[in-house]
Amino acid sequence: MTAAVLLPLLVGLPLGAAGLTAPARAGALWARVVLLVLLGANLLAGIALVVATSGGEVLAEPVGAWPAGIAIPFAADALAALMLTVTGLLALVCAAFGLMTGPGAARLFPPLVLALVGGVNGALLTADLFNLFVFIEVMLLPSYGLLVLARRRQGTMRAVNGTRLYVAFNLFVSTVFLAGVALVYGSAGTVNLGELAGAAQESGTVAAAVGICLAALSMKAAVVPVHGWLARAYPSTSPAVTALFSGLHTKVAIYAIYRIYAVVFDGEARWLWIGVLLFSATMLVGVLGAVGENTMRSILAFHMVSQIGYILLGVALFTPLGLAAGIFYLLHHMIVKASLFLSTGAVEERHGTGELGGIRGVARRDPLLVAAFGVAALSLAGIPPFSGFVAKLTLILAALDAGQVAAAVVAIVVSLLTLLSMIKIWNALVRSPEEDGGPAGGGVAVAAPAVPAVGIRLTLPSLVLAAVTLGLGLGAELLYGLSATAAAGLLDTGGYVEAVLR
């Protein structure tokens, strides 16, 4: 009860610090210290929330102490707390990586990252549809700035093109979402998630209105057929920013889909087949798209689409096992994907290119980096000792349990295809400098030895995240237990609704 009063600080402090660091000069040490200290505190706050909610408790705070129904509440249950922790971890690691590479040199890097984190925290905590729209915008506006902070010499124009697409797409989707919110208000008379609980089951009009909101969120999460923007926009910026976005943006949309479907539809089984169909297609199309790509980041971006299908399959099953598996998959995926983007980003930073053909001899210079990539790649494909194995196994079991055999088969086939394109990147990384540079491509071979080693500083961020996925694989019991608690909170939303309306 008393701890809940502090919830708005998770939004207020990063936003305040963003304002504070905005006038700092480029590369000012104090701004960087403020950035890292606040992100560290944010991570610790997330862990504290996980501890506080691990028994299924819900912390809620009616901001401004308005009475229930008028207040715009913040609420944290186990799912929100887990998301806060993992987004906090990624923000810290990616910001550290960003400070060591290109975008960190920009004057506005610290305030933009802080504002982004404030928006993400707000979107995760809010229990109000309109406020969700506002926080998604708070999260997106600094992102537009971060997208163009590519390195000056190369890629600025590429970044502008990617940003144009990204801004236009997100504005469109946000407007659709807003239209959905308007229809929800018109049909249900409220946009408070607590008051909307179960409303979609009682009234078809409300179900259609919330369906528009869910469709907009699915587009934001890059569900097939609206996935092309992600594969085109993400590779166009700097590696650190791609890693940051991969962990935060689409995942906030996924979280919102889980939350809204559980609370407003109350797990209504009638519509689940749409989800199973769309998300299976997402898995398949994403992984097939990756086959045709030949830069590291565009391969990874397409894989992200594929993995989003896996994560959302959890909510489309809506069984205790399925939801727990989906939540576990979501948390595991955020960590692994960021690790992959950071390790390949470190290579790209040194080589100046992400083209598979342009990379030589990374394994010889930086065995640790390649090891970090290998661990994360195997985890992504779902090979035993890592967290990906637990995530995939439970999800496939859940799909079989729910009678969705076709979805389970797709999940297994897509795993194999995932491994295929991970091997493609792996081959490029371990290729020796001498190999196939000889008689024909003399120019390339001469340039290759000049590339310096990536070094331990840039390796560390991806190594930390790779270690986390190994830890989560060996100690899956802990995270799975927490995911099951979060899933129970989605299956029985009574506690959440009661806390929000108090």
Add this chain to the structure above:
Amino acid sequence: MILALTIGILVAGAAYLMLDRSYLRAVLGFLLLGHAVNLLLFAAGGTQRRGEPLDGTDPAAAADPLPQAFVLTAIVIAFAITIVMLVLAVTGRAGDDTADRDRPAEHPEPRR
């Protein structure tokens, strides 16, 4: 009815402009779409009651203040993003994929 028709016309205009290849026209399309959704928000609150919401007016005659607050917030956000988009529209090289190929550009070298 008039409100619904207005929203429909605005959305149609927005769709037409957004399909244009020029980024600037797409931005204008987004402006129209934003206005359409703002009107939709107003319509959600009902437009018959127009009294002042506070000040002791009879609740049956007072306007719903919540959609008005929604619209105000949405306008501010859309305004900020429109500016970002306008900047993006004039940044970049001539000949990138936002120019209209059928019509000659008025400024062959856009200002940075």
